[in-house]
Amino acid sequence: MSHPRFPQAVPPEDPNVPVWPRRRVLQTGLTLGSAAWLAGCASLIGQAKPQVVVVGGGWGGLGAVRALAAEQVAAVTLVEPNDRFMSCPMSGHYVAGVGSLDELLHGYQRVEALPGVQRVRARVQAIERDRREVVLDNGQRLRYDHLVLSPGVEYMEESLPGFAAAREALPVGFRAFEHQAVRAQVERFYAQGGTLVMSAPKPPYRCPPAPYERAMLIAEQIKKRGVRGKIVFLDANAAPTPAPTAQPILGALKAYADVIDYRPNVELQAVDAGRRTLQTSAGELRYDHANLVLPMRAQALVRQAGLGQRWAEVELPSFQAKADARIFVIGDAQGSPQPKSGQVAFGQGRAVGEEIARRLRGQSGPAPAGDIELPVGICWAATSHDEAINVNVVTTLSPGEAPKLRFTVDPQPSARSGAAAWSWARGVWRAMLG
Numbered sequence: 001m002s003h004p005r006f007p008q009a010v011p012p013e014d015p016n017v018p019v020w021p022r023r024r025v026l027q028t029g030l031t032l033g034s035a036a037w038l039a040g041c042a043s044l045i046g047q048a049k050p051q052v053v054v055v056g057g058g059w060g061g062l063g064a065v066r067a068l069a070a071e072q073v074a075a076v077t078l079v080e081p082n083d084r085f086m087s088c089p090m091s092g093h094y095v096a097g098v099g100s101l102d103e104l105l106h107g108y109q110r111v112e113a114l115p116g117v118q119r120v121r122a123r124v125q126a127i128e129r130d131r132r133e134v135v136l137d138n139g140q141r142l143r144y145d146h147l148v149l150s151p152g153v154e155y156m157e158e159s160l161p162g163f164a165a166a167r168e169a170l171p172v173g174f175r176a177f178e179h180q181a182v183r184a185q186v187e188r189f190y191a192q193g194g195t196l197v198m199s200a201p202k203p204p205y206r207c208p209p210a211p212y213e214r215a216m217l218i219a220e221q222i223k224k225r226g227v228r229g230k231i232v233f234l235d236a237n238a239a240p241t242p243a244p245t246a247q248p249i250l251g252a253l254k255a256y257a258d259v260i261d262y263r264p265n266v267e268l269q270a271v272d273a274g275r276r277t278l279q280t281s282a283g284e285l286r287y288d289h290a291n292l293v294l295p296m297r298a299q300a301l302v303r304q305a306g307l308g309q310r311w312a313e314v315e316l317p318s319f320q321a322k323a324d325a326r327i328f329v330i331g332d333a334q335g336s337p338q339p340k341s342g343q344v345a346f347g348q349g350r351a352v353g354e355e356i357a358r359r360l361r362g363q364s365g366p367a368p369a370g371d372i373e374l375p376v377g378i379c380w381a382a383t384s385h386d387e388a389i390n391v392n393v394v395t396t397l398s399p400g401e402a403p404k405l406r407f408t409v410d411p412q413p414s415a416r417s418g419a420a421a422w423s424w425a426r427g428v429w430r431a432m433l434g
């Protein structure tokens with residue numbers, strides 16, 4: 001028997017639009033725990049509200065902010081440097097030249113208007129755990145009772161000698177606000193033709209199906225526009241990852257066999273952007289254009305705070321940092337085996353927001369015995385502008401065992417999943433920012 005201790009995406013009338021069972025959680029809290037809840041509130045009366053600082057207004061951070069705002073037990077400060085949110089999910093269409101950037105951009109106004117929430121437009125430079133403060137790039141310091149970190153990933157540039165010196169010429173486009181540079185590069189490729197080298201690193205990295213998706217969306221345009229060029233796709237893996245997606249993605253790649261030269265088990269070793277050559281485990285390769293996806297790790301901020309080496313180490317199911325009980329790390333920056341996906345990050349954020357509220361009310365107790373389901377993952381690999389493969393992941397935590405991941409993957413692309421991907425994205429964007 002599985003206990004959905006954490007909010008799950010409940011299929012509504014459209015099974016691809018997540019509905020967050022917030023009302024159910026709140027009602028349960030008030031019914032079952034009203035005495036404790038009232039006592040908790042009483043203990044807060046007359047005191048300044050506890051301070052919760054949330055770092056990163058992306059998928060995970062917004063989940064935490066929304067849950068905390070609904071609970072109203074803390075003053076919440078969201079620290080995010082960008083003036084708007086830009087989605088990585090669904091960006092493949094825009095990057096390939098067939099979608100609009102506006103679809104991916106959303107304002108923070110509604111989040112800023114939530115009760116008890118303020119947004120500081122700044123970047124966190126350091127976390128001083130002993131003082132329980134974060135230091136912002138504008139010199140301001142914010143004190144916290146609880147800190148939620150969801151600053152996403154950075155690229156391991158040192159893994160590819162020659163990359164750092166040519167960073168501007170080789171945009172990766174796996175973080176918000178990098179998509180425009182990749183789109184410009186892809187448009188140059190359409191105009192000039194030649195060889196576009198693309199790559200996928202070994203996992204874990206953000207959204208494993210995304211490099212294949214991007215290649216297929218560009219390949220579709222090569223055919224439609226009659227571009228005199230081809231893609232050489234270098235996969236550091238033996239097949240697309242995670243394993244349950246390999247056959248459907250390899251099957252979809254066959255439709256583009258004339259324009260995508262898919263090469264498994266090839267690792268990047270060095271790049272010379274001046275000579276436009278790549279050293280790889282399969283020898284040297286010349287390119288005209290390149291979109292290389294590098295290995296990733298948690299932002300330096302998280303690692304410099306002593307929360308983990310490559311990824312933050314967290315307790316499950318709480319996502320509390322192993323090194324510090326006041327800090328929670330969610331989304332792609334944490335190192336649990338959960339997939340690095342936006343849907344998972346948003347669910348983790350909501351769960352952590354609710355857990356912090358429980359703790360502030362003095363309600364937190366031992367985790368329920370038996371299996372626990374962690375937030376679900378819903379991912380899409382578009383194989384053309386109209387079709388996609390749907391990937392769902394359920395993570396179960398059994399006492400004393402490593403988390404188990406159960407995948408459900410479309411065996412082949414369909415227009416139904418292609419349309420459902422957009423319904424899903426619009427539904428989550430609304431839940432995050434609407």
Ligand SMILES: Cc1cc2nc3c(=O)[nH]c(=O)nc-3n(C[C@H](O)[C@H](O)[C@H](O)COP(=O)(O)OP(=O)(O)OC[C@H]3O[C@@H](n4cnc5c(N)ncnc54)[C@H](O)[C@@H]3O)c2cc1C
Pocket residue numbers: 055056057058059060061079080081082087088089090091092122123124125150151152153173174175176206207210299301330331332333340341342343344345378379380381
């Ligand atoms: C091409 C592509 C397709 C994808 N498709 C899907 C999909 O179909 N489904 C899915 O579920 N997921 C998908 N993903 C994955 C998804 O985008 C990530 O898993 C998700 O963004 C992770 O959320 P996060 O909160 O950890 O990080 P992010 O969403 O990246 O948010 C991090 C935020 O922190 C801010 N920040 C960073 N450093 C600091 C700092 N020092 N101080 C303050 N703020 C800071 C950033 O500005 C950013 O807004 C896709 C990703 C890519 C690249």
